[in-house]
Amino acid sequence: MVFVPKRVLIEQEALDYALGAKLYAHFLKQDVELKIIKSHNRVTAIPGKTPQESYFEAKQTLVVGVRKSEKFQTCKPSAHYQLPLATSCPGKCEYCYLQTNLGKKPYVRIYVNLDEILAKAQEYIEARKPEITVFEGAATSDPLPVEYLTGNLAKVITYFGQQEFGRFRLVTKFTDVDSLLKVAHQGHTTFRFSINSPYVINTFEHNTPSMKERIIAAGKIAGANYPLGFIIGPIIFYEKWQEEYEVMLEELSKVLPDSQRNLTFELITHRFTKRAKTNILSLYPKTKLDMDEQKRQLKYGQFGYTKYVYPKDVLGDFKEFFTKQIEEKFPGAKISYFV
Numbered sequence: 001m002v003f004v005p006k007r008v009l010i011e012q013e014a015l016d017y018a019l020g021a022k023l024y025a026h027f028l029k030q031d032v033e034l035k036i037i038k039s040h041n042r043v044t045a046i047p048g049k050t051p052q053e054s055y056f057e058a059k060q061t062l063v064v065g066v067r068k069s070e071k072f073q074t075c076k077p078s079a080h081y082q083l084p085l086a087t088s089c090p091g092k093c094e095y096c097y098l099q100t101n102l103g104k105k106p107y108v109r110i111y112v113n114l115d116e117i118l119a120k121a122q123e124y125i126e127a128r129k130p131e132i133t134v135f136e137g138a139a140t141s142d143p144l145p146v147e148y149l150t151g152n153l154a155k156v157i158t159y160f161g162q163q164e165f166g167r168f169r170l171v172t173k174f175t176d177v178d179s180l181l182k183v184a185h186q187g188h189t190t191f192r193f194s195i196n197s198p199y200v201i202n203t204f205e206h207n208t209p210s211m212k213e214r215i216i217a218a219g220k221i222a223g224a225n226y227p228l229g230f231i232i233g234p235i236i237f238y239e240k241w242q243e244e245y246e247v248m249l250e251e252l253s254k255v256l257p258d259s260q261r262n263l264t265f266e267l268i269t270h271r272f273t274k275r276a277k278t279n280i281l282s283l284y285p286k287t288k289l290d291m292d293e294q295k296r297q298l299k300y301g302q303f304g305y306t307k308y309v310y311p312k313d314v315l316g317d318f319k320e321f322f323t324k325q326i327e328e329k330f331p332g333a334k335i336s337y338f339v
Ligand code: SF4
Pocket: 088, 089, 090, 091, 092, 093, 095, 096, 097, 098, 141, 142, 173, 205, 208
C-alpha cells in the first residue's frame, strides 16, 4: 500500500533539486491537483470547513519541500536525534499520536534535499564519536508509503551502512519494502513493525495494510537480515483479544527464520489523555474506541498530564499473556518494555 495523493503542493524552491523536479514531472502526468507554493510551512490550499473535512483532505495532500531548519530534534529515549525525512502519513489511525502533535491539517510532507539533511547528520555523528549516535526516521511520520516517490529511505539506509558511528532506526505500519531488501544496510538500520490484531486494524487503523500484509513485509525484512523489532500497540481489550493476538504471534513466528537474533518486542497497552479523547471524538464521533474514564485507572505522566490506562487486573492479564506467548514462540527475543 503506497500513498497516492489527491493534491500535490510543491514548494517553489524544491524545483531546484533533482528530486523536486522529478516529482513535478511525475505528478504532471497524474490525475492530481498540482500547485506550486511559496513555502512548505504556509500551506493554505487545503480545503475543509470542519475539523473532519480538514483532516481528511490533509491526509490526501502531499507537500514537497526543502528542509531548512539547522537543528535536529532530540528523540529520547529511543534514539539521540530525529532524522527529518517526512511528516505525517496517509494512514488514518483513530488514536494516532500525530493528531495531537501536527495540528488540524496533518498533510504529508516530504523533503527533496536529502543530501543536506545527511550532511547535518554527519556533523552530529562527528560531534559524538567515538560514541554511537542513533537517529530515528519515523518520529513524526511513517516514511514507507512515500518511499516509492522519493527513494529517500534506500539512500539513508545505504548512508548509515557506511557509518561506523551512526545507526538508524524506523518504525512502520506499511509494507512497501521490496526496494529496500537489497540495500547494503550492514546491520546498521533497525526496522520495527507496528502490528496488531485484525479486529484492531480493521476497526481503528483506517487506510493501513492488514495484519497479514505487515507480517509478510516483516518476513521479507527479516530475510534481508535487517535487525528487527515489533511494536504491539495499542494493545486493546475486547472480547476475542487473546485468541486474535495469539494467532497474530503464531503467524509472525512462521515468517521469521529460526536464526533471527536480537528480536525485540515493545508492548504498549491502550491509554488516552483527555486531550486525545477530545481530538478523537471530533474526528471520529462514532468511534468504537472505548474511552470510558470509569473503566480505567489514572496514571500520572512524566510531563504533568494524566493518562487513563487499563485497570490493574487487565494490565496483569495482558502482561502475563504476551510474556508467555513471546517466550514460547520467539525464544531468545527480548521484551524491551511493557507499558
Ligand atoms: Fe499515525 Fe502511524 Fe497510523 Fe500513520 S500509520 S496514522 S503515523 S499511527
